[in-house]
Amino acid sequence: MLNKLAFRNAKRSMKDYLVYLITMMAVAAMMFAFNSLIFSKDIQAMCSEAMILGAMLGLVTFFIVLIVAWLINYMTKFMLEKRSREFATYLLIGLKKKELSRLYMKENLLIGTMALFLGTGLGTLLQQIIMTVFYSVFSEDYKLHIQMDSWCLFMTISCYYACYLFALIRNRRVFKKMSIAELLQMERKNDELKMGHEWLRQYLFFLSAAYILFVYFMMVKGCTIGIAMLLIAGFIVSVYTMFSGISAFVVCRIQKKGKRIYQKNRLFLYRQLSSKVCTMRFTMGTLTILLACSLLGSSVSLMFAKYQSQAIDNTVPFDVLIHSPLPKDNFSEEISTIQLYNNIQNQRIYRIYKDGSQAMNRYFGTHVATVLEKHIDQKGNFISGNEYYTYDTYMKLSDYNVLREMLGEKTVALGKNEYAIHTKTRIQGDFGDDIFHQKIAAGNHTLLLSEVYTEAFSQNGINGADYMIIVPDDICEKMDVYYSVYAADIEGEGTEELKNSLEEVHRHKHGVLTYDEYEASLEGDEEEGEWQGDLLKANGTDQILVMVADLFVRDIDTSDFKFVVTSVTFPLTYIALIFVCVALTILAVQQLSDSGKYKFRYEVLKKLGMKKGEIDKVVFHQLALYYLVPAVAAVAISSVIAIYAGNQFVRYTGAEGNGMYYFGISLLITAGIYMIYFAATYIGFKRNVNE
C-alpha cells in the first residue's frame, strides 16, 4: 500500500514541480553527455592528452554533485513544507515517522529515477551536439552515432544518485525532529515580514556594496595571495549581507512614502519584492553566487575557445620547427627522421645571431607590459638580468625572406642602413612612436628601423623571445651565432609517431632524456633531478595560454594544445550550464508554489477592482523584479571581474576582442536560458492565479 502511495505521490509531485523535474532531467542529460566525453574511445584515441579532459571533468563533477545535492535538498525541504499537513495526516492515522521518512524518500527517488531515465534519453541527443562541437574544435567530422559506454552510464548513475544520497540523508534528520503539531503549523508560515531595524539594516546594503567595490579596487591594484583569500571570503559574505540590506532598503523607501509608491500597484509590487527577498535572503545570496560563477565560467570559456586558434597560428606557423642550442647544428639526424615518415617539401636551416648589445632588450623591457617578470624598477629604469635572451637576437634578411615565403608572405627588402623588427601583434600595441628612433649599432653601422612586421612567426623562444631583429646578411657575418633553427614544410600530416621519434632523436643528440626515459629513471633512483622540458634559454612575455617547446610538429601540437584548452572550456561550460539551471529552478519553483499559496492576494486585488489584464501585468512585473534581483546582483558582481580579467587576458595574450565582448556573449547566453525559465514561470503563475 505504501509503495502505491509513494508512486501516486511522486506522480503528483512531478506534475506540481514540473520545472524541477525538467531541470533534473537536464542535469542527468548533461551529466551523461559530458561524461561520455571522458569515456569515448574515439576521443581517447584522438589525443594523448585526453586524460587531462577527463581529470578536469571529474573535478568539475565534484562541484556539480555538491550543487545539485543542494538543489535536491532545497526542493525536498520545500516540498515537505508545502505538504506538511498531508504528512501530519499520515502520522495521525498511525504511520510511524520512520515509515513516513522512508515513504518520502521513496517518492523523491522515484522522481529522481524518472528524471534520470528521461534525462539519459535526452542525454544521447545532447551527446551528439557536444560531440559535434568537440570534433569541430579539432576540425574533424563527427558522424552522428549514439555511444552507450557502460562506464559512462555507471558514472552518470553514480554521480546522480550521489546527489540524492547527500540530499536525502540531511532530510531524514528533519523528519526525526518534526512533531505533528509542527507539521500542521508549517504550511501556514508566511514570508517573513519584518525583522525590525530596517533603518539600520539598509546600511548593510551600502556597506556590502562599498566592500565589493573595495575588493574590485584591490583586484586592480593587486595584493598577496593570503590577503586575496581573505578578501574573497569577505566578498562572499558581503553578497549575502547585501540581500539582507536590499529588502531593508526597499522597505525604507516604502516607509518614506515618496510619491512613487502611490502610483497604481507600486506599493504592492515593492512589498511583495521586499518580503520575498527578505525571506529568501540566504537563498538569494547563493543564487547570485551561482549565477556569477556561471557568468564568469562562460566568459573564461569563451575567451579560451576564441583565442586557441590564434595562439596556435602564432606559435606553430611551420609544419616542423626545431631549435638547437648548437651554433653549427646541421640537423642531419632530425632531417633523416622526418624523411622516414614524410617527404620534405621545403626546409631551411638558419642561425640566430648576437653581438653583445642589449639595446632592443632595453626598449622591450621598458615598453612592453609583463605579468611575472619585472624589467623596470619603480622609477622606470631598466633592470638587467631579467631579459629573456640576454642579448638582442638578429636574423639574416635572406633567411627571413625564405621563411616568409614558406609562410606564404611577401618578401621584404632593407636599405643599406636599415633593419626591421618582427614581433607579436599584441606587443606592437605597446610600442611608442619612439620605436622608429630606436637605432641599432651593429659592427660599424648604425641602423635605422624601416618596418615592424607582426605575422605569426613562433616567437616564444625559437624565432627570438617576443622579437627578432632583421638585418642585411653582411652585418650578421660579423656577429656570433646564438643558436640554430630548422624549419620545414612537409607533405601530408605530421603524425604522433613522427613527433615522438623526432623528440627522441633531438633530445638524445643534446644529451637530454625524453619524458618516458625520465619516468623510467625515476623508478630506479628517486633522487633524480627535474626533467628538462626544453632546451630553450627564453620564451617571452606570452602568458596564460602559451605553447613553449623547442620542437614543434604542427598537426600534433595543435591538437594537443586544443585538447588542453578544451579541457578548460568544456568543463567550464558544463558547470556554468548546471549552475544556471539550478539557480533558475529554485527561483521558478519558489514563485510557482507561491502562486498557489498566495493566490488570495490576487483575489484581493481583483476585488479591489483590478482587471484581469492588470493583474497579469502585476504578476509580470512582480516576477520580472524577482528574477532581476539576483540577476542584476550577479551581473554587477561578475561583470567587473569578467571584464577586467578579459581585458587582462587580451593584454597579455594578444587575443582579439576585449573583456566586454566575452562577457557580453556569455550574458546573452545566460539571458536566453533565463528567459525560458521566466516564461515557464510566468505562464504557470498566471494559470495558477487565474484558475
Next chain:
Amino acid sequence: MHEQIRVCDVEKYYGAGNNITKAVNRVSFSVVEGEFLGIMGASGSGKTTLLNMMSTIDRVTAGNIFYGSTDITELNEDALSDFRKENLGFIFQDFNLLDTLTIEENIILAMSLHGKKKKETDKKVDEILKILGIDEIRNKFPNQVSGGQKQRCACARALVNEPKLILADEPTGALDSKSAQMLLGTLIQMNQEMKATILMVTHDAFSASYCRRILFLKDGEIFNEIVRGEKDRREFLNEILDILALTGGDSEYVK
C-alpha cells in the same frame, strides 16, 4: 431614500443535463440607499452565491441585477472590474488583507488603484484610521494585530473609496465575541454616520440583529423578510431566533 440596487428574478444553476443544482432560484429584492440589509440562511442556502453575483464575482444564470440604471449582468469582464472598483467595497470572513502590506498600506493601495494622489490619499487614510480606531496600529502588519483590528482595517479599506455598496460576507465569522461586537458597532457607525449602504451575509443571529432589515434564504429562495423598525435589538434578535427555529422546524428534526 430611493432604491439603489434591484435584484430581479436572479437564478444560479450548477451542473448540467439532469444533474442540476439550483443554488439560487428566482430571487428578487431591492436595496435602498443607506440601508443596512442582512441576508441569513443556513449553510448551503445560497446566500454566498447570491452575494457573489451581486458583487460581480460570479455570473448569474438568469435574471438581472441593477445598480441604479446599470445592469451588471450585461457588463463584460473589464467593465465589471471598473464597476467593482468604482462602486463596491468588500469585507470578508477571513479579512483578505494583503499580508505583505502594513495596515495603513492596505488602505493606501486601495486608493492608489483608484489613481488618487498622495495628498488626498494621506488625508483620507488618516481620517479613516482614526474613525475606526486603528490609528495606533497603522504601521503593523496584519499578522501582528488581532482579528478584530484586521477586520476593522478591512472595513476601512472597503470604505475609503466611498463605494455605493459595502458587501460583508460573514464579517464576524472569524472573530471572538468581543471583537465581533466591536466590529458590528463599527458597521453601524459606518452605516449611520458615513451613510454607507451595507449588505451583510451571515448565519449568526446575533450579528444579524444589528441590521435594519433581514432576508431569510432557504434552498435558494427567499422565504421570509423582517424589518427591525422601532424594535430594540433584543426584541429583534428574538424575532430572528424564532424564524430560525421555524426554518429548521419544517422537517422531522424538530419534533
